Amino acid sequence: MKIIDKINSRISEKRPFFSFEFFPPKTDGGVHNLYNRLERMAKLEPTFIDFTWGAGGSTSGLSLELSRVVQQYFGVDVMMHLTCTQMPLDKIQETLTQCQEFGIQNILALRGDPPQGGGEWKPCEGGIAYGSDLVKYMRSQFGDYFGIGVAGYPEGHEQSSDKDECIRFLKLKVDNGADFIVTQLFYDVEEFFNFKERCLSAGITVPILPGILPIQNYSSFKKFSDFLKIKVPDGITSELENIRTDDEAVQKYGIKLCAKMCQELLNRGVPGLHFYTLNLEKSVTAVLKNIGLIDESVSSRVLPWRPATVDGRRAEEEDVRPIFWSNRPKSYLARTMTWDNFPNGRWGLSSSPAFGRWRDHYLSRQAAGASARLEKLKKSLGEPKTFDDVSQVFINFCDGKIDQLPWCEFPVQAETSKIDNDLHRINSMGYLTINSQPQVNGADSTDPYVGWGGAGGYVYQKAYVEFFSSPEKLEVIFKKLDKFPSISFRAVNKEGKIYSNDKKRTESVNAVTWGVFPGKEIIQPTVVDSESFMIWKDEAFKLWLDEWASFYPVGSQANDLIQQIHDNFYLVNIVENDYISGDLFRLFDD
């Protein structure tokens, strides 16, 4: 979606918004950590996330991949920076075409800095000389497809302090088709509003987002402000001088100062705030909390899962997903990326299109960050000698001691805390849980843990648990099922041998998460259905080999152990249909 449209609707709703800027990390591990950080910060619902363009294209490939992954899998709209530095026209053309393919619809059009080593900026052979020309070029080649942002310099450009010239350039960019302006960072609020004044009198009326950099560390702050020739009010300088050696104090001060500044900007009518995060999380999050733009006591989820943001997907039509991938949403998105229609979002009908291959680029070993992810995973899994070692890994995961499993991309959700003890207990019994949700009977739709769908509604969940089990342990519970008529039970091994307690029931589509809202039909975004379970089954069993056994040499004890589990165990899913008075975990009592 175009960011300008979101900005305009927020302005008309008078709801202030914010956005985050990141840069491509230099190392593989850095990329992996950034993905985890992006995962968390995406939950704060920024209006967009933008990635800087590797100066001189040094890390430009990574900029493109980060943008693609976040746009396609994180449910956040991305704005990718694009500079003219060392970019001949054909390379620009190629990059923008790729963006189109990836569903990246927003570009921050920049001239860019001089290549490393500095010196005077020069356009490359057959390149573009000005940001305004880049905007013009994009409009001429891609028409209205892209939303285009451009940079504004409240205190003049570092390479030209002639403020009027800057405004003339800016006007030209806007006249050529830029949709909105993001400003250089500043610490003197008056500088911003003077700039805004000058824009207005020059006839620039598009939205202007102030660029905000919370001071997080004295030396980096000094470096930036000097390099960018940013005016720093004396008060700030002196305050900082006093605490310059105390990093923590500097950070605290930076947060306080930044929150005060943001509040003033909002009070004086700024529609939203653009944060230069420097890939850091803590300060920005703290600032947003201080000024009340994020309230963790209220759920802001639209649905229990994050809808896709790829246009081709017609995300607005997708309103139901099988529960099986809830801990591997990217895999699900990758496999269903080609589905461009979800008739009424009803699973029953969307089951026709075949699931795609489940390995998407982001997760595959080749992808940036992937090897670091697998390294980390391997460390978490250790080198099991016995089944107890394996089961201990699952216990550690649900105790939060390790933060991923082959089947779970993220640490356990706060939501499940209600059933942590039960999960711990059944894992100790040797049932290896990989997915679950607690029972919810009409919780407020703004509940911080289980809420979704906005205020005024009630949400419900049927208790669900999914795990691997040995045939012997499977039999133990299977025998008990007669005493639990309200439970739907389904088990399958890698060959597809099935046990279920009620074929009719387990063959149909079981809604396990639903919500009731004013003036709406019942929304049922999460289902358990046999059809997709059989597809998930293949993926789930394959993960034993690809992301566990493969970490050990063939023939080693650990490799054999995992291989045996893969060969013999059953994947089991259990739904307690009585979400009011049922208790799924009683099934595991003796």
Add this chain to the structure above:
Amino acid sequence: MKIIDKINSRISEKRPFFSFEFFPPKTDGGVHNLYNRLERMAKLEPTFIDFTWGAGGSTSGLSLELSRVVQQYFGVDVMMHLTCTQMPLDKIQETLTQCQEFGIQNILALRGDPPQGGGEWKPCEGGIAYGSDLVKYMRSQFGDYFGIGVAGYPEGHEQSSDKDECIRFLKLKVDNGADFIVTQLFYDVEEFFNFKERCLSAGITVPILPGILPIQNYSSFKKFSDFLKIKVPDGITSELENIRTDDEAVQKYGIKLCAKMCQELLNRGVPGLHFYTLNLEKSVTAVLKNIGLIDESVSSRVLPWRPATVDGRRAEEEDVRPIFWSNRPKSYLARTMTWDNFPNGRWGLSSSPAFGRWRDHYLSRQAAGASARLEKLKKSLGEPKTFDDVSQVFINFCDGKIDQLPWCEFPVQAETSKIDNDLHRINSMGYLTINSQPQVNGADSTDPYVGWGGAGGYVYQKAYVEFFSSPEKLEVIFKKLDKFPSISFRAVNKEGKIYSNDKKRTESVNAVTWGVFPGKEIIQPTVVDSESFMIWKDEAFKLWLDEWASFYPVGSQANDLIQQIHDNFYLVNIVENDYISGDLFRLFDD
């Protein structure tokens, strides 16, 4: 649907069933009363209802209409009797073709009795001489379309006591394509089982339903048993002789005797019972309760409304209806009769097909019973001189003092009793209510009043009320709406002038009845949606004229009064979206 299929599935499920036979009444009023009786008895969920054929075609037209109306509008499968008496082939062909058009798929094929005046039975010119030939003819002309029942005579046919001959004829009927057998009535259980034996040894293996006539009145019983040459065990005769003058005692005895007999039949493996009701209700219902085939403490509704049984409609696909017609289901069925698909049953998509004209034959003034219905309605409505008189009519209806309104085909539902006082109160305030449902927060799906969908589920309702209001009274509540954020409010007058408190909310489809069941998606069978409300609006306003004003001469005080209400009032619907802690009727407090 073919009755034989229902019979066979019941047999395989070992669930005994029952059916009711009625005959076409002689008078218009009789037809009207029969329709009301059928309405009630249909709720007992008989496997089928059958109508006798006017002997000699005397009331055959009425047989056909009764069959059509019940098949199309009452949600019960019908078996129509068809006899050869005075029916030339072309007339038989024509009748069966009409049955096909009406969706009547079951025929009881009979030779029939001699025409009134009696004497020897003779086939008419170019007619058919035997029931077996009628069966053969039907199969030759209509293949498998019809389910065909035939009559069996445990004690021999009244016109031939040669039991073996009867069996030979019966065998022939079955060989020619009959699906099952309904027996002549009997009071000696052994006679039935002997008959069954003889059938078996003759190679007749189709299901045999015993014909049951509870003794309701001494003289009619005597007449029947003598005319049909039915053997009556001495015990019964003597018992009856003692109480013959005491009708009530006879009826009580008849119920006791019949229940005992039915119980024995079921114990000895009879799959179901066929009742000759003689158009009477009390005895048959009492018998069924005694033997536990109907349990009014448990809801047996599949959905909150009775699904259609017309094949063309693909009833199984219909799982949602707008609430507006819930008191006029036949009108709704008539208007949507041509809809042969309900995409996912979702209202959103089924809104495309245009609603048909709302007057169907059953309701129209020409239909048998209609004029009597309108006479009765006219009496209930009286001749209002003032608005208070009008409002008193609505009060009387919700107090159960009158049992219909132009907008309500039946008396108030037991379900609404929870809100009777509130309805009474707001009607006393001058709001004329025509539709409502109480709030339900997770009631057991077998609840006798609000339950549906079978055991093991929970059902929900948002409180709903619909009424006519003067512009002045409308303004009173409209002003209060800010204090009731969880209410969806929509009012429209006959010209289509609309008031609503939240366009977005009232424009969308609001599920007001839904159920949560094991292993299923959420079922939401009743919705409030603006699109169909505007169509219902036209029907609702027209009823003021067609079924009220028109009862009085033009220019009369009553006629003017109703005309003015029609011209000036608003039709209002209100949904309390907070079905857990909301209270719709507080809107009417001062």
